[in-house]
Amino acid sequence: MVYNTRMKITVLGGGTGTSVVLEGLKKHKDLDLNVIVGMMDDGGSNAVVRDEFGLLPLSDLRKSIIALSDENEGNTLRNLFTYRFSQGDGLKGHTMGNLLMIAMTEISGSEIEAIEMFKYLFNVNGNIIPVTLDKVKLVAKYSDGREIVGEHLIDEPTKDAMIEDFHFDKEAKAYDGAIEAIMTSKYIIVGPGDLYTTTLANIIVSGISEALQKTKAELIFIPNLMSKIGQTRGKTHSEVLDIVEGYIGRKFNHVLVNSGRIPNSAYKRYLKDGEHIFVDDLEENGDRNIVRTDLVANSVLKKEKGDTLVRSLVRHDSQKVGKELYGIFHNGWKSVLYTLLSFYR
Numbered sequence: 021m022v023y024n025t026r027m028k029i030t031v032l033g034g035g036t037g038t039s040v041v042l043e044g045l046k047k048h049k050d051l052d053l054n055v056i057v058g059m060m061d062d063g064g065s066n067a068v069v070r071d072e073f074g075l076l077p078l079s080d081l082r083k084s085i086i087a088l089s090d091e092n093e094g095n096t097l098r099n100l101f102t103y104r105f106s107q108g109d110g111l112k113g114h115t116m117g118n119l120l121m122i123a124m125t126e127i128s129g130s131e132i133e134a135i136e137m138f139k140y141l142f143n144v145n146g147n148i149i150p151v152t153l154d155k156v157k158l159v160a161k162y163s164d165g166r167e168i169v170g171e172h173l174i175d176e177p178t179k180d181a182m183i184e185d186f187h188f189d190k191e192a193k194a195y196d197g198a199i200e201a202i203m204t205s206k207y208i209i210v211g212p213g214d215l216y217t218t219t220l221a222n223i224i225v226s227g228i229s230e231a232l233q234k235t236k237a238e239l240i241f242i243p244n245l246m247s248k249i250g251q252t253r254g255k256t257h258s259e260v261l262d263i264v265e266g267y268i269g270r271k272f273n274h275v276l277v278n279s280g281r282i283p284n285s286a287y288k289r290y291l292k293d294g295e296h297i298f299v300d301d302l303e304e305n306g307d308r309n310i311v312r313t314d315l316v317a318n319s320v321l322k323k324e325k326g327d328t329l330v331r332s333l334v335r336h337d338s339q340k341v342g343k344e345l346y347g348i349f350h351n352g353w354k355s356v357l358y359t360l361l362s363f364y365r
Contacts, residue, residue: 025050026049026050026051026052027050027051027052027206027207027349028051028052028054028201028204028205028206029045029051029052029053029054029205029206029207029208029209029349030053030054030055030056030201030202030205030207030208030209030237031053031054031055031056031208031209032055032056032151032202032208032209032210032219032222032223032228033055033056033057033058033209033210033211033212033213033218033219033222034057034058034061034080034083034084034213034218034221034222035058035080035083035213035214035218036083036335037211037212037213037218037242037244037335037336038055038057038080038083038084038087038212038213038218039083039084039086039087040087040212040335040336040337040338040341041209041212041242041336041338041341041342041345042055042084042087042088042146043087043338043342044337044338044339044340044341044342044343044345045342045345045346046087046088046145046146047342048342048346049145051349052146053088053145053146053147054146054147054149054201054205055084055087055088055146055147055148055149056149056150056151056198056201056202056222057080057081057084057148057149057150057151058080058151058218058221058222059080059150059151059152059153060156060157060158060171060217060221061079061080061171061172062157062170062171062172078117078118078121078122078131079115079118081121081131081135081148081150082101082102082115082117082118082121084148085101085117085135085138085139085142085144085148086098086101086102086117086142088142088144088145088146088148089142089143089144090142090143090144090145097141097142098142100116101115101116101117101120101142102115102116102117103115103116103117104116120138121134121138124137124138131150131153132150132153135148147197147201149195149197149198149201150195150197150198151194151195151198151222151225151228152192152193152194152195152198152225153195154190154191154192154193156188156189156190156191156192157169157170157171157188157189158170158171158174158186158187158188158189158216158217158221159186159187159188159189160174160183160185160186160216161183161184161185161186162181162182162183162184163181163182163183163184164181166181169189171217171221174216174217174250175214175217175250177249177250179249179250180249180250180253180294181250183216183250183251186216186220186224187224188224188225191226192224192225192226193225193226193227194225194226194227194228194231198225198227198228198231199227199228199231202228202231202232202235202237203231203234203235205235205237206237206238206349207237207238207239207240207345207348207349208232208235208237208238208239208240209240209242209345210223210239210240210241210242210264210272211241211242211243211244212242212243212244212245212336213244214244214248214251215244215248215251215252215260215263215264216251217251219264220263220264220267223264223267223268224267229267229268229269232268232269232270233268233269233270238273238274239268239270239271239272239273239274240272240273240274240275240276240345240348241261241264241272241274241275241276242275242276242315242336242341243257243260243261243275243277243278243298244260244298245278245282245297245315245316245334245335245336246282246290246295246296246297246298246334247295247296247297247298248295249293249294249295252298253294253295253296254296255298256298256299256300256301257275257277257298257299257300257301257302258301258302258303260298261275261302271307271308272308273307273308273309274308274309274310274311274348275302275308275309275310275311276311276313276315276341276344276345276348277300277302277310277311277312277313277315278312278313278314278315278316278336279300279312279313279314279315280313280314280315280316281314281316282297282316282334283316283318283319283334286333286334289333290333300312309348311344311348313340313344314340315336315337315340315341315344316334316335316336316337316340317334317335317336317337317338318337
């Protein structure tokens with residue numbers, strides 16, 4: 021009988037924040053990496069994918085494939101897969117990766133099979149798992165009485181207001197592979213990502229919160245670097261944490277908080293837009309480990325040609341995040357080994 025001795029790690033989220041985590045961990049070959057990806061994006065090219073082709077959104081799947089792929093000489097395949105068209109009727113705003121994934125889905129017969137094919141092509145060492153295969157839309161009800169339907173509109177509101185209720189327009193059942201990954205992991209990482217449209221969009225899928233409550237895995241939360249209009253503006257770290265834990269129904273074991281300095285040029289632009297750094301009011305207790313360290317990337321993100329969506333200006337640094345997470349995993353295993361050795365003394 022062959023036993024898998026690698027530590028199973030699952031990242032729950034989507035978007036660039038999840039990609040950063042995967043980029044930081046993939047060099048550690050003793051980790052068995054899994055990513056559960058949200059399937060609710062309906063902005064930009066994903067709107068065309070959903071409306072014209074009847075497929076689930078592909079962008080977060082594409083980003084995860086690239087994040088977990090091996091480097092190749094000159095990064096030719098990666099550059100081709102991430103290329104975004106900046107002009108052309110029907111092409112502007114699309115990435116080559118999304119177009120290739122549409123084609124592969126039609127060739128293979130399903131998006132699951134398409135993922136497996138691209139894992140082979142890009143030599144991906146890890147599992148990429150949709151959180152659900154149901155086609156649903158996010159619905160947010162606000163304190164001012166408004167109701168907004170659709171991830172893109174919730175993600176880019178015209179004015180700030182507090183979300184009081186958050187759900188789908190119909191039932192979304194968790195994909196079996198997502199539940200299995202949660203139940204068999206040693207650690208589960210949630211974040212970084214937009215509170216409602218990325219993080220909670222996965223957790224409210226039927227079966228996900230229940231699995232997170234039942235799993236023996238330790239939960240790690242990585243909050244965002246800056247606030248965001250319509251989701252976290254005016255909130256502190258503990259308030260955001262309380263919201264996520266409320267939806268899960270369980271406390272996090274570890275919280276990884278940035279204490280580094282945001283690049284000045286980006287910070288000024290955030291302040292101009294009304295955003296802020298979160299007040300760190302987190303308190304350690306016997307069940308929670310809070311790690312405070314520099315996690316921010318020193319460079320400011322440059323927007324791609326042809327990209328019409330609003331993006332964050334700064335990102336977590338993949339290597340810094342990977343180092344701190346690996347330290348948590350390592351210390352956890354040391355504690356387990358110490359307990360076992362003590363038992364046999």
